[in-house]
Amino acid sequence: MSALLQLSSVETYIGGSRILRGVDLEMNPGEVVALMGRNGVGKTTTLRSITGVLSVRSGSILFDGKPIEKLSIDVRARAGIGYVPQGRDIFPHMTVEENLHIGLVVHGRKGADAKAALERVYDLFPVLKDMLKRKGGVLSGGQQQQLAIGRALLTNPKLLILDEPTEGIQPSIIDQIGDTLKKLKAPAAPAAVIDQASKDVAEITSAVKKLKETHALAILLVEQYVDFCREVADRFYAMDRGVVVVSGPIASLTDEVVKEHLQV
Numbered sequence: 021m022s023a024l025l026q027l028s029s030v031e032t033y034i035g036g037s038r039i040l041r042g043v044d045l046e047m048n049p050g051e052v053v054a055l056m057g058r059n060g061v062g063k064t065t066t067l068r069s070i071t072g073v074l075s076v077r078s079g080s081i082l083f084d085g086k087p088i089e090k091l092s093i094d095v096r097a098r099a100g101i102g103y104v105p106q107g108r109d110i111f112p113h114m115t116v117e118e119n120l121h122i123g124l125v126v127h128g129r130k131g132a133d134a135k136a137a138l139e140r141v142y143d144l145f146p147v148l149k150d151m152l153k154r155k156g157g158v159l160s161g162g163q164q165q166q167l168a169i170g171r172a173l174l175t176n177p178k179l180l181i182l183d184e185p186t187e188g189i190q191p192s193i194i195d196q197i198g199d200t201l202k203k204l205k206a207p208a209a210p211a212a213v214i215d216q217a218s219k220d221v222a223e224i225t226s227a228v229k230k231l232k233e234t235h236a237l238a239i240l241l242v243e244q245y246v247d248f249c250r251e252v253a254d255r256f257y258a259m260d261r262g263v264v265v266v267s268g269p270i271a272s273l274t275d276e277v278v279k280e281h282l283q284v
């Protein structure tokens with residue numbers, strides 16, 4: 021099978037600093053790949069180099085067999101690269117419907133074509149159809165992520181890039197907060213918070229799994245939450261200081277690897 025995406029020796033600079041120091045990464049069509057690593061090692065920079073938000077200094081990026089490293093963000097998006105940035109980037113004061121319509125307008129989809137694209141998103145994420153008139157900002161974290169993914173799907177991407185889909189709702193962190201609060205003898209409130217966080221992560225997990233089952237779509241996700249990666253990814257890459265230090269099938273992401281390369 022020929023690779024959908026291939027990064028070879030990619031070097032990217034930010035303000036004179038060499039942030040990526042020769043990244044090699046490959047994805048096949050339909051694969052879910054987790055890009056992992058501690059804070060500041062270059063994961064988001066790698067994603068931005070692929071989408072074109074940052075330009076690469078040297079090395080090559082092939083998408084569908086063609087070099088894309090010199091193309092603009094728009095051209096890469098039209099070639100089939102969909103991107104959901106960190107923080108999801110939805111408009112909190114606009115309704116779900118308006119958020120999706122903006123996606124259609126930006127990508128020039130109209131009429132029957134636009135309607136079909138929307139129906140596909142509603143089929144995948146029925147909760148969005150139930151909440152069309154709600155403001156984006158009042159949705160739960162899991163629902164906001166579905167909205168952001170839904171909007172990115174309106175371009176019919178071959179590759180969907182997700183930057184930290186569980187960001188801000190990691191139960192491990194909330195658990196710790198919960199434990200601290202429990203020690204302060206206030207168990208009621210944190211239990212509710214933990215329930216919501218687990219629900220959000222469950223929703224995001226199921227959204228990614230659903231995409232995996234129903235689309236010939238490859239997904240590259242940056243994620244620090246190891247259990248989530250083990251649940252959804254086929255393979256992983258772990259980065260350290262601007263290079264990939266270990267990669268393999270997700271089953272080879274052992275606790276030792278986590279301890280050596282991922283744990284803070």
Ligand SMILES: Nc1ncnc2c1ncn2[C@@H]1O[C@H](COP(=O)(O)OP(=O)(O)OP(=O)(O)O)[C@@H](O)[C@H]1O
Pocket residue numbers: 034035039057058059060061062063064065066
């Ligand atoms: N706009 C910027 N200006 C200067 N340095 C930056 C900028 N953006 C990122 N960096 C630096 O580049 C390095 C890599 O950042 P990057 O965001 O790619 O890391 P990351 O692995 O995604 O980590 P995180 O999980 O913290 O986002 C960091 O050391 C960061 O300080």
